[in-house]
Amino acid sequence: MFAELINPYYLQVASFMLINIILGISVYITLSTGQLSLANAGFMGIGAYTSALLTIHFDLPIILGIICGALLAAICGILIGIPTLRLQGVYLAIVTLGFGEVIRVVFVNWESLTNGSVGISGIPHIGREMLKSFQGFGFNPSAIGLQNNQFIFLSIFLLLLAITVFIIWFFRRQHFSRVGRAFAAIKLDEKAAESMGINITYYKVLAFAQGALVAGFAGAMYAHILAYISPADFAYHRAVEILIFVVFGGSEVIWGPVFGAFFLTLMPEVLRFISEYRYMIYGLIIIIMMAVRPQGLIDINLLNWFKNKRETRRQKHGAGNQKDM
Amino acid sequence: MKGLFKKLVGFTALSSLLVLSACGGTGEQAGSDSEGGNGEVVKADVGVVSFITGSGAAYGEAITGGLKLAQEEINAKGEVEINLIFEDSAGKQDQALTAAQKLINSDNVTAIIGPTLSTEMNVVGPEADLSGVPIIGTSTTAEGIPQIGDYVFRNSIPEALAIPASMEKAVEKYDAKKVALMYGNDDVFTKSGFDTMKKTAEEMGLEILTIETFQKGQSDYNAQLTKIKNYNPDLILASALYNEGAVIMDQARKMGIDVPFVGGNGFNSPEVIKIAGDSSNGLIVATPWYGEKDDPKVQEFVKKFEDEHGKTPDQFAAQAYDALYILANALKNAGEADRDKVRAALAETKDFEGILGNFSFDEEGDVLMDPTVLVIEDGAFKVFE
Known part of the structure; x- marks a missing residue:
C-alpha cells in the first residue's frame, strides 16, 4: 500500500520544488536588506561545479563536496558583496547580473577544468550513493517493501525536506532576531539605520554571503540530483526564474518565496496535459498575479488576516496554544 | 516555538500531499497492454520527450510531425499498434527528467523516443537505463550518448x-x-x-x-x-x-x-x-537525410509531410519517422510490449531499410550507416561527388 503510493515521478517533481524553494529563499535573504541580487544563478553554478569537480576528481564524499561548494559560493558572495555595497536598486541588479554571466562564461571557457559548454556528466548521484551506503550496512529497500529506485527518490526527497525545513526555521528565527531587525531597518531606510548605530556594511555583506551560501548549496544539490551540469543551466534565465519565485510569492515574509517556488514548479507539471499551451497559461497566471497583487501573493497583511481568524476561532472555542511563537 | 514547528511540519506535509494529489490526475489510466505473441496485434505505449515549447520548438514540431506520420502508417498496417504519449521538456534538463519520470513511472511506457537535446539525454539516459526502459534519441548527436547504458540507443548520425x-x-x-x-x-x-x-x-x-x-x-x-x-x-x-x-x-x-x-x-x-x-x-x-533522393519511400514521406505541414521535412522529422519504424519493427520481433524483450529486439536491428538509408545498431546502440555528403551549388543542396 505504502510502496504503491511512492512514484518516483512525484518525488522527482517534489525534489525540484524543494530545491527551488531553497533558491527562492536565497533571493529573499538579500532582498530583506533591500538589495536586489541577480547573481544567485552564478552562486548556484559555483556551488554545483565545485561540488561536482571535487567529488569526481578527488573522490570526496558528496556531503563534503556540497559543503565546500556552498562555502566557496559564500566566499564569492562576500567578495562581490563588498565592492557592490554602494550600489542600489537597478545598478546593483545589473552588476550582479553581470557577475552571473561572468561566472557562466568562465565555465564555458575554462575547458580543461569544466569541459566547456559540453558540461560535466557522471557526477555521483546522491540517491544512488545513499542506496549504496545503506546496502553496505546490510539494509535493503525491499525490507520495507520498496524498489531500489523508489528508495533512491524517497531518500533524496526526505533529505531535501529536512534541509528545507531547517533553512526555513533558521531564517524565520533570524528574522525575529537582532540580525533580522537590522536587515529590516536597512531595507526601510539605510541612512536612518546607520544613524541608529547599525553597521550597514557588516549586515549587507552578511545578507549577501548568506544568500550566496544558500544558493551555492542548492546548486550543489542540483548537481548531485541531476548527475549532469552544463553552463547553460546557470545562465540569466535561471536568475530570472528564481527572482520570479520571490516576486510572485511575495518578498516580505519567508512564506512568499516558499509558496512562489512551490506553485510555479508545480504549475508546468500539472498543466502537462495541455502540452503546447502550458507555458502560455503559466505566463498568463504570472501576468494576472502581478496586475492584481503586485506585492506578491503572500504578504504580512495576509498572514495577519489568517492569524486573526485563528485567534477569533480560538477565543470562541477556547482551544490552542496561547503563547504561540 | 513548539507552535512554529507544528506549523512548519503541517505546511510541508500539506504541500507534499498537494503535490501527490495534483500530479495524480493523469497517471492512472492505461498501462501497457501486453497481449500479442502468437500473431496478434502488439499494442504498446511509447513515450516521447520533446522540445515542444520554447526557443527550440521548431525541432519539437518537426520531430512530433515525423512521429505522428509514422504512427498513422504503422497502425494502419495492423501488425503493431502504437500509442504515442507526448511530453514537453522545454529544452531544460530538469524538465526532461521529470517528463521521463512521468512516462516511466506513471504511464508505464514500453519505450521512450527523445529527448531532443544531447544535454537532456545526458540526464534522462542514465535514469531510463536504471529503470530498464529502452530509449532512442532521434536528434542527439554528441559523443558518448549510446555509451550511457545498454538501454540507450540513437538513430541520429553522430558528429x-x-x-x-x-x-x-x-x-x-x-x-x-x-x-x-x-x-x-x-x-x-x-x-x-x-x-x-x-x-x-x-x-x-x-x-x-x-x-x-x-x-x-x-x-x-x-x-x-x-x-x-x-x-x-x-x-x-x-x-x-x-x-x-x-x-x-x-x-x-x-x-x-x-x-x-x-x-x-x-x-x-x-x-x-x-x-x-x-x-x-x-x-x-x-x-543522414537527403529529401531529393530517388527512392519512392523517401518521396512518399516528403509528399505526405508537405501535405500536412506545408513545408518540406528536415532531418529531424526524417530521423524521428525512421526511429518509430525501427521501434515498431523491434516490437513486432519481440512479440509483446515488454521492456526487456523490446530492448533485446532493438539491439538486433540490422540492415533496416528506412528513409534515411540502410540502418543498423552497433553493439553499443550507436548508428552504423553511411551519411550522404551534400554541397550547395547554385542555391540548392546537391550530392557532392
Whole structure:
C-alpha cells in the first residue's frame, strides 16, 4: 500500500520544488536588506561545479563536496558583496547580473577544468550513493517493501525536506532576531539605520554571503540530483526564474518565496496535459498575479488576516496554544 | 516555538500531499497492454520527450510531425499498434527528467523516443537505463550518448561519423592541405563538432593554420575572417549552427574568401541558402537525410509531410519517422510490449531499410550507416561527388 503510493515521478517533481524553494529563499535573504541580487544563478553554478569537480576528481564524499561548494559560493558572495555595497536598486541588479554571466562564461571557457559548454556528466548521484551506503550496512529497500529506485527518490526527497525545513526555521528565527531587525531597518531606510548605530556594511555583506551560501548549496544539490551540469543551466534565465519565485510569492515574509517556488514548479507539471499551451497559461497566471497583487501573493497583511481568524476561532472555542511563537 | 514547528511540519506535509494529489490526475489510466505473441496485434505505449515549447520548438514540431506520420502508417498496417504519449521538456534538463519520470513511472511506457537535446539525454539516459526502459534519441548527436547504458540507443548520425565523411570527400576533391577552423564555443553542439573536426584534421595530417571562436548570436565576424584570410587556407572547417553559419559565409564571401566551407550537422539547413543566398555556394555538409533522393519511400514521406505541414521535412522529422519504424519493427520481433524483450529486439536491428538509408545498431546502440555528403551549388543542396 505504502510502496504503491511512492512514484518516483512525484518525488522527482517534489525534489525540484524543494530545491527551488531553497533558491527562492536565497533571493529573499538579500532582498530583506533591500538589495536586489541577480547573481544567485552564478552562486548556484559555483556551488554545483565545485561540488561536482571535487567529488569526481578527488573522490570526496558528496556531503563534503556540497559543503565546500556552498562555502566557496559564500566566499564569492562576500567578495562581490563588498565592492557592490554602494550600489542600489537597478545598478546593483545589473552588476550582479553581470557577475552571473561572468561566472557562466568562465565555465564555458575554462575547458580543461569544466569541459566547456559540453558540461560535466557522471557526477555521483546522491540517491544512488545513499542506496549504496545503506546496502553496505546490510539494509535493503525491499525490507520495507520498496524498489531500489523508489528508495533512491524517497531518500533524496526526505533529505531535501529536512534541509528545507531547517533553512526555513533558521531564517524565520533570524528574522525575529537582532540580525533580522537590522536587515529590516536597512531595507526601510539605510541612512536612518546607520544613524541608529547599525553597521550597514557588516549586515549587507552578511545578507549577501548568506544568500550566496544558500544558493551555492542548492546548486550543489542540483548537481548531485541531476548527475549532469552544463553552463547553460546557470545562465540569466535561471536568475530570472528564481527572482520570479520571490516576486510572485511575495518578498516580505519567508512564506512568499516558499509558496512562489512551490506553485510555479508545480504549475508546468500539472498543466502537462495541455502540452503546447502550458507555458502560455503559466505566463498568463504570472501576468494576472502581478496586475492584481503586485506585492506578491503572500504578504504580512495576509498572514495577519489568517492569524486573526485563528485567534477569533480560538477565543470562541477556547482551544490552542496561547503563547504561540 | 513548539507552535512554529507544528506549523512548519503541517505546511510541508500539506504541500507534499498537494503535490501527490495534483500530479495524480493523469497517471492512472492505461498501462501497457501486453497481449500479442502468437500473431496478434502488439499494442504498446511509447513515450516521447520533446522540445515542444520554447526557443527550440521548431525541432519539437518537426520531430512530433515525423512521429505522428509514422504512427498513422504503422497502425494502419495492423501488425503493431502504437500509442504515442507526448511530453514537453522545454529544452531544460530538469524538465526532461521529470517528463521521463512521468512516462516511466506513471504511464508505464514500453519505450521512450527523445529527448531532443544531447544535454537532456545526458540526464534522462542514465535514469531510463536504471529503470530498464529502452530509449532512442532521434536528434542527439554528441559523443558518448549510446555509451550511457545498454538501454540507450540513437538513430541520429553522430558528429563523429558525419564530419569525417564530409571532410574526407572535401579534402580529396580540393586537394586541401591547410585548413582554418572556426567554431561557436558556448554551445554543446558546435563545441563537440569542433572537437571532432580538430581530431579528424590531425589524423588526416592537415595543417591547422588557426582556430577562431565566436559566440551564439554574434553578428560581426570580420575580425576572425580577416585573420583567416591572411593565412590563405584551402578549406574552412566551421562548426556552427545555421543562423551564425550563414552570416559567417556571407561575410566571408564579401571579404573575398572563396574557398569551400565544411560544416557540421547544425550547419545543414535550407535556411542557410535563404539567409546567405549566393554566398552559401560551396558549403559541404554530411547528412543522414537527403529529401531529393530517388527512392519512392523517401518521396512518399516528403509528399505526405508537405501535405500536412506545408513545408518540406528536415532531418529531424526524417530521423524521428525512421526511429518509430525501427521501434515498431523491434516490437513486432519481440512479440509483446515488454521492456526487456523490446530492448533485446532493438539491439538486433540490422540492415533496416528506412528513409534515411540502410540502418543498423552497433553493439553499443550507436548508428552504423553511411551519411550522404551534400554541397550547395547554385542555391540548392546537391550530392557532392
